[in-house]
Amino acid sequence: MCQLLALNCKNPTDATFSFSGFTQRAGITDHHADGWGIAFFEGSDQDRGLRHFIDHLPASQSPVAELLRRYPIKSRNILAHIRKATQGDVLLENCHPFVRELWGRYWVFAHNGNLADYHPKLHGVYRPVGDTDSERAFCWIMQELAKSHASVPSVHELTLTLRELVPTIARFGNFNFLLSNGQALWTHASNQLCYLERKHPFTSARLRDQDVRIDFADHTTPDDRVAVVVTAPLTVDEAWITFAPGELATFVDGERVY
Amino acid sequence: MCQLLALNCKNPTDATFSFSGFTQRAGITDHHADGWGIAFFEGSDQDRGLRHFIDHLPASQSPVAELLRRYPIKSRNILAHIRKATQGDVLLENCHPFVRELWGRYWVFAHNGNLADYHPKLHGVYRPVGDTDSERAFCWIMQELAKSHASVPSVHELTLTLRELVPTIARFGNFNFLLSNGQALWTHASNQLCYLERKHPFTSARLRDQDVRIDFADHTTPDDRVAVVVTAPLTVDEAWITFAPGELATFVDGERVY
Numbered sequence: 001m002c003q004l005l006a007l008n009c010k011n012p013t014d015a016t017f018s019f020s021g022f023t024q025r026a027g028i029t030d031h032h033a034d035g036w037g038i039a040f041f042e043g044s045d046q047d048r049g050l051r052h053f054i055d056h057l058p059a060s061q062s063p064v065a066e067l068l069r070r071y072p073i074k075s076r077n078i079l080a081h082i083r084k085a086t087q088g089d090v091l092l093e094n095c096h097p098f099v100r101e102l103w104g105r106y107w108v109f110a111h112n113g114n115l116a117d118y119h120p121k122l123h124g125v126y127r128p129v130g131d132t133d134s135e136r137a138f139c140w141i142m143q144e145l146a147k148s149h150a151s152v153p154s155v156h157e158l159t160l161t162l163r164e165l166v167p168t169i170a171r172f173g174n175f176n177f178l179l180s181n182g183q184a185l186w187t188h189a190s191n192q193l194c195y196l197e198r199k200h201p202f203t204s205a206r207l208r209d210q211d212v213r214i215d216f217a218d219h220t221t222p223d224d225r226v227a228v229v230v231t232a233p234l235t236v237d238e239a240w241i242t243f244a245p246g247e248l249a250t251f252v253d254g255e256r257v258y
Numbered sequence: 259m260c261q262l263l264a265l266n267c268k269n270p271t272d273a274t275f276s277f278s279g280f281t282q283r284a285g286i287t288d289h290h291a292d293g294w295g296i297a298f299f300e301g302s303d304q305d306r307g308l309r310h311f312i313d314h315l316p317a318s319q320s321p322v323a324e325l326l327r328r329y330p331i332k333s334r335n336i337l338a339h340i341r342k343a344t345q346g347d348v349l350l351e352n353c354h355p356f357v358r359e360l361w362g363r364y365w366v367f368a369h370n371g372n373l374a375d376y377h378p379k380l381h382g383v384y385r386p387v388g389d390t391d392s393e394r395a396f397c398w399i400m401q402e403l404a405k406s407h408a409s410v411p412s413v414h415e416l417t418l419t420l421r422e423l424v425p426t427i428a429r430f431g432n433f434n435f436l437l438s439n440g441q442a443l444w445t446h447a448s449n450q451l452c453y454l455e456r457k458h459p460f461t462s463a464r465l466r467d468q469d470v471r472i473d474f475a476d477h478t479t480p481d482d483r484v485a486v487v488v489t490a491p492l493t494v495d496e497a498w499i500t501f502a503p504g505e506l507a508t509f510v511d512g513e514r515v516y
Contacts (some may be wrong), residue, residue: 031496042350043314048387049350052310056301063329071321092300092307101358104385124402125383127362129306 002096002112003032005080008185008251010225012042014072015080016042017214021207021234024070025082026059026151029209032082033058033125035095036065039108040070040075041182047076049104054095071174076253081110086133093130097178098138100126103152104143105181109138112231113190114173120169129169134177137169159250159258162186166248178229187229189243195229195239197255205235207233223256242250259318260354260370261290261489262451263338264436266443266509270300272330272450273338275411275472277466279492281327283340284317285402287467290340293353294323297366298333299440305334306440308364311516312353314437334511335438339359343389351388357398360403361410363439367396369506371432371448378427392435395427399437413442417508417516420444423481436487442507445487447501453487454498483512 005022007015019038027033037060050075059065059082081096086095097110109249111134118133124143128135141162148161162179166188169175174190187193202216202224229251233240243249250257262410264275277296285291294317301307309331313363318321319338339354346352354368376391386393399420406419421439424446427433434446445451448455460474460482487509493499501507509514 043388044347044349045350049312049353050387051312051350054307054309056307063325066324067321087303091302092309093302095307098358101385101387102383104387125360127359128299129362129364236428251417255339 001114002081002083004110004112004178004229006187006229007078007179007186008254009076010254011223012074012076013224013226014074014168015078016069016072017212018228018234019080020069020212021209022080023065023082023232024175024209032083032084033060035083036062036256037095037097037110038068038078038080039097040073041077041166041180042073042075046182046241048105050099050108050182052099054111056090056092056094056095067202070144077182077185079108079110079178079180086114088130088132091130094132096134098135100138101257102142105152106236107142107181109141110178112139112176112192113173114174115169116174118169125204132229137175140169140184142164143230155252156258157252158184159186163248164178167246170246175232179218185227185229186253187243188243188248192231193229194242195227195249196238197225197227199254205238208234208236227251227254227256259344260339260341260373262368262370262434262436262440262487264443264445264487265336266485267334268512269481270334270358271334271482271484273336274327274330275465275470276486277338278327278470279467279486281317281323281340282467290342291318292343292348293341294320294339294347295353295355295368296326296336296338296355298331298354299335299375299438300331300333304440306432308357308366308440309417310355310357312350313429314348314350315355325334335440335443337366337368337436337438341438343370346390349388352390354392357394358400360398360400363410365437365439366446367399368436369395370434370450373427373430373433376430379383394435398427399423410503413508413510414516417444417506421506428496428504434489437489439453443485443487444506445501445509447508448503450489451487452498453485454496455483457483457512463496466492466494485509485512485514
């Protein structure tokens with residue numbers, strides 16, 4: 001199994017605090033050491049650009065991960081993954097998150113779980129590069145979204161389409177995932193995913209995996225709002241909400257919508 | 259105008275020496291300071307995996323570029339770009355190299371030049387995310403390759419297809435480019451691109467843009483072979499060969515083929 005982390009923010013926010021705690025689970029506080037990855041949407045006001053970092057080294061040892069724990073990259077949508085291989089070898093091409101382009105936007109996907117004997121019919125242009133169940137699921141979602149809409153639809157329409165598509169994959173096994181195109185964050189929980197929303201008045205929090213405390217009030221303005229989605233709570237003193245099995249959620253501007 | 263750098267190698271090789279000299283041109287020895295990017299194919303024996311780093315900061319100042327000048331990532335196909343914006347703002351989504359997936363392989367493209375009034379008919383699934391002539395040209399090449407072959411063809415067949423496609427773009431302006439899918443490096447020169455092949459017996463060389471000398475014999479085995487393609491010679495004491503206008507070249511295992 002793997003672990004997932006995502007931030008959806010009203011204003012560009014850096015993930016150094018969360019990513020630092022999260023990557024301790026890649027060999028120090030937990031055993032998810034078969035590669036890692038993180039993607040940051042940024043660029044113009046529309047967040048069309050994407051930085052994508054992956055590495056087959058454990059995130060607790062990777063020099064690139066070490067840089068990202070120190071270097072604050074501000075983004076409204078950040079998706080990260082630490083891998084414990086189930087299907088597919090420990091190779092760069094099997095590291096999440098995966099990226100594809102659709103309708104002139106990049107799409108980013110990361111998965112935690114295991115889809116048994118999942119081999120969807122991929123007749124479109126989206127083909128897996130590696131050999132994981134996760135990338136096959138992502139390619140199938142991209143293929144079906146491309147068939148469902150001629151150009152980029154509203155976040156609400158995309159949510160409705162995903163509500164139709166996701167259950168057909170989730171019956172193959174645990175399908176906890178993160179998906180974003182820079183406009184919204186979609187998450188799905190099968191058995192293990194939780195979230196919280198941080199907003200004014202901000203409090204302080206201590207990481208569960210590292211002896212680090214932060215007072216968010218020192219790093220925010222009253223206008224800020226951040227939703228954090230993660231496999232297991234990142235902090236010990238905040239109220240994390242566990243998703244129900246089968247729950248598909250949409251986050252925009254740091255809060256859950258619909 | 260921008261500058262291009264690529265390495266095609268028989269055995270996985272790091273680009274720290276070349277990348278270090280090259281990125282001096284992003285604000286120190288030259289003025290290509292509107293963003294940069296680099297991509298490294300690696301992963302399994304088949305080089306299907308891809309690391310892709312882009313940044314809108316000047317490569318001479320970017321913390322990510324600074325890491326890559328120090329951290330040796332070994333790869334058989336490396337493509338880099340420093341940008342001097344002509345079309346498209348200084349934004350992350352306009353940084354080269356661009357990446358798309360086709361036939362279950364990642365494809366990487368970087369361009370130097372300017373294509374005037376180039377707006378190809380993009381009726382397939384490959385759409386530009388940013389607003390550069392370069393990304394439009396890449397999307398058109400991907401679309402036409404996808405139409406020409408049902409699955410990944412041989413390097414020789416791909417070369418023949420590219421020889422048909424490229425002139426239809428090159429008549430719009432200067433179209434110096436680098437393209438790779440991890441199996442080969444294709445380059446095209448309109449007005450400014452040169453290359454060399456380093457092989458046994460290896461000699462030493464000094465960077466043109468930085469007071470750094472390297473003796474390649476200290477870092478290689480007799481079995482190694484590396485082709486370097488760059489906009490302007492990287493070293494002062496090696497014999498760089500300038501491509502003729504309109505020349506499309508293919509490199510495999512560190513040497514020019516066909």
